[in-house]
Amino acid sequence: MEARRAADRALEQARSALLSGELQHAADHLAGALAHAPTLPETHELLSRLAAQADGGLELFPLAQHSSVGRLVARAHLLAAAGRPEDGLPLLAAASGHSPAADWAGVPWVGEPALGVRIEPGVLVHVVMRLCTSVGDPAPAPVIAALQPYLTVVRHAIAAHPEHAMLLGAGSALARRLGESALAVDWASRGARARPTKLAEIWLGYAFRSAGRLPEALAALRRAVAHDPDDLSVYADIAGTLADHGRLDDALAWVDRALARDPGYDCVVHTGARLRFKSDGDITHLVELADFIRDHPDESHEHTDLADCCRDIPWLGGAPAAAPLPKGTVTPATAGDPTPDAVRRLRRVATLSWGHPPAAYDAAVHLMLLKPLDLLSLLAQPPADVAAAEIWACLGLLHHGVEEPWLDSTRRRLLLDLLAGGLDRVTEAALFALIVSAWIDPSARDDVATVVRARLSEVASRPGARSVAELALATPGLDAETRATALAMTRVPAIPRQRGRTRTRLLLRWRRG
Structure with missing residues (x-):
């Protein structure tokens, strides 16, 4: 309710500015209204009126290094209205990456089949992968609902480019996060057939894993290792997959294989510490991991293994339930x-x-x-x-x-x-x-x-x-x-x-x- 009230206030200010001919002020207030309520019909109606008075309105919402999310979304809609929806979609995706649960893409032009045909597949792959990096796997329910329009775009694009391996793989990654495991397997399988590469097999392995098909997942990830035996992140993925399904000894064997190649590879060090702690409960593994993190500040990406292991353990992840102690x-x-x-x-x-x-x-x-x-x-x-x-x-x-x-x-x-x-x-x-x-x-x-x-x-x-x-x-x-x-x-x-x-x-x- 508060967001709607804020949007209504911004709309009222935008209308007043538009009546006074203050187009830039009207644009600023409209950007604010879009940020609060991105699919409100009144906002889009007023945006159309502004565009009609300002020769399309694009100059009122220029791209800048620190453009507000409302400005990005407004420009995206104006680009679509100007017949360039393929240029507008990446801007909407940037807004979704900033606030994944907001319904930035829930507008008619995103669902049009023509968009999937017009947008260059490589551009769409980039858009989709940026979205994937901003959400969990699987994504929470509000995010799943908000990102469904992008999956629709991918469906239309794959219909137009049925053999584009990267599009199939990236689409699979998005479908997996949105709970569409069967679709993820289908697209990843088609991508791996069209162009069998390490990345295609990784996408396929993840898709099988999300569908609960462990043997197929492991087979795909092993094929990824065969494509590139030096990519130790795949070893860590295999180890994590095995551990998640109760095969801890097999998982640690993969950790050891990777550490034999590179004892300092961060993904494997983190995974190995987590799995060894899971195996015997000895915090020495976690202390050694903390030492590794301190000594290697420039890791390949953020890891959560240490926090995951410490969670819910008294004093490691937080204060225990209140002990019966005097205040002191x-x-x-x-x-x-x-x-x-x-x-x-x-x-x-x-x-x-x-x-x-x-x-x-x-x-x-x-x-x-x-x-x-x-x-x-x-x-x-x-x-x-x-x-x-x-x-x-x-x-x-x-x-x-x-x-x-x-x-x-x-x-x-x-x-x-x-x-x-x-x-x-x-x-x-x-x-x-x-x-x-x-x-x-x-x-x-x-x-x-x-x-x-x-x-x-x-x-x-x-x-x-x-x-x-x-x-x-x-x-x-x-x-x-x-x-x-x-x-x-x-x-x-x-x-x-x-x-x-x-x-x-x-x-x-x-x-x-």
């Missing part, structure tokens, strides 16, 4: 109330979830402009409306004195000071921050593992020890015996919290510098 009280020497700026910065980053421990560290970088004493004040008086305030304040401490070697660092000393004492939210948060430091800094791992091991032993029989056990399981380099103890502690019911007063922790060693 911190009273740093000479600390006052948190400043408004400190609270504002904390609100900006605080959340109950993060992709993985290094991602939590990266997110906390926004707190580096706060002094340590400000962060300690946030611990002393955590804002009630901020999620996991203690966790993020402690993560903020990790960003201070990063040039100092870990063992002699201020950040280590402050976190250990916070860790002293019983079990509460602050000690829990401090321990997590120490563990995050071990994820991002290999030189801290032995020290942090020693701290965690001692902490687990110290609190093993206390209420709330389960939370420490979960933290231990997220600790890099923890010895097998301690990990087994922690695992056993997480498998028994949590001990109910005893009522009692929260304690005060006085950080006598901290002074304002």
Whole structure:
């Protein structure tokens, strides 16, 4: 409803400008109306009136490096009205790539069979592949509905060019994302027959996989490997496909084959770490992957394997369900109330979830402009409306004195000071921050593992020890015996919290510098 009201306001302003002869102002408001409601008939009627008064209107919507989506869409419609729909479609597709769930292409001219005949197949392939990179596989339901008109264009184009292998393959990729698995298989099969290449076999393999036809999918992907044995991304695809169907040993064999060719190939490293973690649950694989990501910032494309593995695991992907721990009280020497700026910065980053421990560290970088004493004040008086305030304040401490070697660092000393004492939210948060430091800094791992091991032993029989056990399981380099103890502690019911007063922790060693 809000979008419709915004479109109506923009239309009213456009009508007024058009009546006054202010064509550019009318165009600007029309672009705004299209951005809010791309298929509203009133908008298209007014666009036609503007075009009639401005010699087609194209000069009012010039292409620029940072053209708004509304301007792109308006120009696309005017190009179609001028008899050039094949030039307008790429502009609509650019808008769809920006906001895939919006119905940019739900207009009559896109569904005309003539468009599929007029548009050059290579141009349409480029349009379709850009769309595919902007949506998931499969796409969510709103996106499927919004992108159906493009599939219609592909149908008409394939009818006009039935042997165009690239068009068939790209069309298959789009059909697969839109839930048309049978159509995807048909088009990809025809493309592979018309021109058997590595890419054609990959498209066919993906189409078979989406249709649940595993043997055919694997056969096609193996043929892709035969076309190009050095393309290790296909090895990773085969491994992922096998793992998804419960054939983990076979999947890891393909990972090993690829790593034998190139131990540093990013797709295979990510896939291998994910599958090995799936196989044995050892976070060492994830820590090694985090190290690889840190040491190889220029990867071929974005990977989500680390976050996928950490998701829903306590502390690896986010704060666990609220543990029965006291709030805890911190009273740093000479600390006052948190400043408004400190609270504002904390609100900006605080959340109950993060992709993985290094991602939590990266997110906390926004707190580096706060002094340590400000962060300690946030611990002393955590804002009630901020999620996991203690966790993020402690993560903020990790960003201070990063040039100092870990063992002699201020950040280590402050976190250990916070860790002293019983079990509460602050000690829990401090321990997590120490563990995050071990994820991002290999030189801290032995020290942090020693701290965690001692902490687990110290609190093993206390209420709330389960939370420490979960933290231990997220600790890099923890010895097998301690990990087994922690695992056993997480498998028994949590001990109910005893009522009692929260304690005060006085950080006598901290002074304002």
